[in-house]
Amino acid sequence: xxxxxxxxxxxxxxxxxxxxxxxxxxSGSGGSTSGASGDTLTLWTHNAGNSTELDVVKKIIKEFxxxxxxxxxKLQAFPQSDYNNSVVAAASARKLPCLLDxxxxxxxxxxxxxxxxxxxxxxxxxxxxxxxxxxxxRYKDKVYAFGFYDVSLTFFARKSVLNEYGIRIPTIDKPWTxxxxxxxxxxxxxxxxxxxxxxxGTGGLGEWYTYGYSPQLQSFGGDLIDxxxxxxASGTLDGKSSVEWATWFRSLVTKGYLSxxxxxDPNKDFLAGKSAIQWDGSWxxxxxxxxLGDDLAIIPPVxxxxxxxxxxxxxxxxxxxxxxxxxxxxxxxxxxxxxxxxVDYAKxxxxxxxxxxxxxxxxxxxxxxxFNVFVEFARxxxxxxxxxxxxxxxxxxxxxxxxxxxxxxxxxDALGQAAKDIDNNLKTNNYDAG
Amino acid sequence: xTTMIAALERLRPVRRTRTTHAxxxxxxxxxxMATPAVVLLIVFLVVPVALAFALAxxxxxxxxxxxxxxxxxxxxxxxxxxxxxxxxxxxxxxFAAVVVPLQAGLALVLALLVNAKxxxxxxxxxxxxxxxxTSMVVVSLLWTFLYRQDGLVNHVISTxxxxxxxxxxxxxxxxxxxxxxxxxxxWQGVGFHMIIxxxxxxxxxxxxxxxxxxxxxxxxxxxxxxxxxxxxxxRTFVLVTITIAAFSLFTQIRVMTQGGxxxxxxxxxxxxxxxxxxxxxxxxxxxxxxxxxVLVLSVSLVQRFLTREKD
Numbered sequence: 001x002x003x004x005x006x007x008x009x010x011x012x013x014x015x016x017x018x019x020x021x022x023x024x025x026x027s028g029s030g031g032s033t034s035g036a037s038g039d040t041l042t043l044w045t046h047n048a049g050n051s052t053e054l055d056v057v058k059k060i061i062k063e064f065x066x067x068x069x070x071x072x073x074k075l076q077a078f079p080q081s082d083y084n085n086s087v088v089a090a091a092s093a094r095k096l097p098c099l100l101d102x103x104x105x106x107x108x109x110x111x112x113x114x115x116x117x118x119x120x121x122x123x124x125x126x127x128x129x130x131x132x133x134x135x136x137x138r139y140k141d142k143v144y145a146f147g148f149y150d151v152s153l154t155f156f157a158r159k160s161v162l163n164e165y166g167i168r169i170p171t172i173d174k175p176w177t178x179x180x181x182x183x184x185x186x187x188x189x190x191x192x193x194x195x196x197x198x199x200x201g202t203g204g205l206g207e208w209y210t211y212g213y214s215p216q217l218q219s220f221g222g223d224l225i226d227x228x229x230x231x232x233a234s235g236t237l238d239g240k241s242s243v244e245w246a247t248w249f250r251s252l253v254t255k256g257y258l259s260x261x262x263x264x265d266p267n268k269d270f271l272a273g274k275s276a277i278q279w280d281g282s283w284x285x286x287x288x289x290x291x292l293g294d295d296l297a298i299i300p301p302v303x304x305x306x307x308x309x310x311x312x313x314x315x316x317x318x319x320x321x322x323x324x325x326x327x328x329x330x331x332x333x334x335x336x337x338x339x340x341x342x343v344d345y346a347k348x349x350x351x352x353x354x355x356x357x358x359x360x361x362x363x364x365x366x367x368x369x370x371f372n373v374f375v376e377f378a379r380x381x382x383x384x385x386x387x388x389x390x391x392x393x394x395x396x397x398x399x400x401x402x403x404x405x406x407x408x409x410x411x412x413d414a415l416g417q418a419a420k421d422i423d424n425n426l427k428t429n430n431y432d433a434g
Numbered sequence: 435x436t437t438m439i440a441a442l443e444r445l446r447p448v449r450r451t452r453t454t455h456a457x458x459x460x461x462x463x464x465x466x467m468a469t470p471a472v473v474l475l476i477v478f479l480v481v482p483v484a485l486a487f488a489l490a491x492x493x494x495x496x497x498x499x500x501x502x503x504x505x506x507x508x509x510x511x512x513x514x515x516x517x518x519x520x521x522x523x524x525x526x527x528x529f530a531a532v533v534v535p536l537q538a539g540l541a542l543v544l545a546l547l548v549n550a551k552x553x554x555x556x557x558x559x560x561x562x563x564x565x566x567x568t569s570m571v572v573v574s575l576l577w578t579f580l581y582r583q584d585g586l587v588n589h590v591i592s593t594x595x596x597x598x599x600x601x602x603x604x605x606x607x608x609x610x611x612x613x614x615x616x617x618x619x620x621w622q623g624v625g626f627h628m629i630i631x632x633x634x635x636x637x638x639x640x641x642x643x644x645x646x647x648x649x650x651x652x653x654x655x656x657x658x659x660x661x662x663x664x665x666x667x668x669r670t671f672v673l674v675t676i677t678i679a680a681f682s683l684f685t686q687i688r689v690m691t692q693g694g695x696x697x698x699x700x701x702x703x704x705x706x707x708x709x710x711x712x713x714x715x716x717x718x719x720x721x722x723x724x725x726x727x728v729l730v731l732s733v734s735l736v737q738r739f740l741t742r743e744k745d
Contacts, residue, residue, distance in 0.1 A: 110497070
């Protein structure tokens, strides 16, 4: 009898504890605020592994803390690979910092998810209207984030190699057409000097796939989603133009122009002469120019019919919606918007400064400089990734479809399945809320 | 198991002679000692499983402004229309069907070899056990390099065949990706089960072998009628642990192929993590986990039934 009662008691204690825990987890959405204790604000950045950019952040914080006595900003840096997960975890625990940086295409998702608050930076030294449009993170007509720089996609090649095979070096006014590009690759392949004449970083998984290849899809006339209302991907992602892109993309592999899984460091392989033309980002331009000098040709994206395209938006700064000291957070954001910091960021990251005034002061990027073409690319060709909270999902689906296409899947099936999955996701999620 | 029950039976008459007071003290001690484990189990096992069950019927997302709503069986309807899910099931079954007999058998052979009383046997025990103590992530990364088109594996193949055979791109070809991962997984895991078999082998009394020798039994008969029956309990343990480990195949996939090429290596657990984290579909991932739980449970029950003590 005693035993039975005890067992019963033990069981009920266990059940009660479990229920309490479940209940505790479920009710985690109390509307508390955090991210600051009084006038000390916490700031998160993804730059722990990138000391040059981190130094700029530290410098701005130091000068901000010294410029006034009311607010103090405290830095916490994360490695990039863990950053997004840390933010998501912090958000579920209602422990977001006041200030944080965010990758451009994620802004709508985080704004919709209630992580970010709209920011008002009017009255700062640099007005938003001076910036490259792709460096301002907007969602539903509100500004949620702004960046100090942008990056551009580009081809790198050696002028000497192109001349040797009689390939025209394209200019911004007259980029390569699809036919020209295909025949250039055929010529280079025929030479037998390159296992794979084209290097596009196919081994780099993750966001690079969407960032690097969806502009080519758009240049063919396709897109990731129907941008009119962002309600469906069917008919766009699996439409005729998109299938044409996929068929062409797969043909690069079957014709032996492109490795379906390139090495860990594509730029290094290109510099070592393993490939003739590399599709890369402007962030590698300084390094490549140092090695190749005047032999380096910076080539605009190919015009596949719908004009050359590159992706827009890089890392941007934002304020969390749970910030308990929004005035302090906005003070920091406004303070950071000085031309000298735009210059510092661009120099530290070898990226495109977001304003004209800063462009004038960064070596190589000022008009006439060897990297000024990137500013032109960003201005003329930039297409931001779909501005919808569904973007992270769309991106993973596109990555999978592209990988499957490279591995030999039927282009229509692969894109059709991706479009179907995206439509399901759009239907089952209330992306208009928030 | 049998020994435990036997031990308990032996204890019983002793207990009866004790006073109620002593008994209560004893049970309090037992309760105190069990508490840490019970609390940990509840927090990290019971609660997550209960949450996963509940979440599977909602539209919860990793990032969302709206609270999770009950949506009935929608996740399961979607799941059973998802072609990738069927591929995941097929790949998981394929992996388990090959790995369970292969790894168990190979581990037994190794155990028999290192159980021999020869000099230097400790060296081989250590060598076979080394991959087990190495992190699976590290092992997977290394083998990714070995399996490259221009990697070591293909160099060896080319040298052995005097350059006549060019190995495939092991992880890049849908036909070879899963076999390549199976080979690596067996290599990594076989040492652990070798140790388990070895422990089992050493519980078999030497007298039984002596008796068999006196009866003139050969090597095979000695294995068949002394060793094999003596490994009964070990066999069940090895079978169950390898099966469960095989079903939860994830790390290798995540590091080496991410489920590709053409879904040839996607598994149920990999799909659950991919949808739950990379794609933020918490509820859908919970539904996958629930189905996975039911599958593993039924396989375990079947195994339990087949290996039950038949008396």
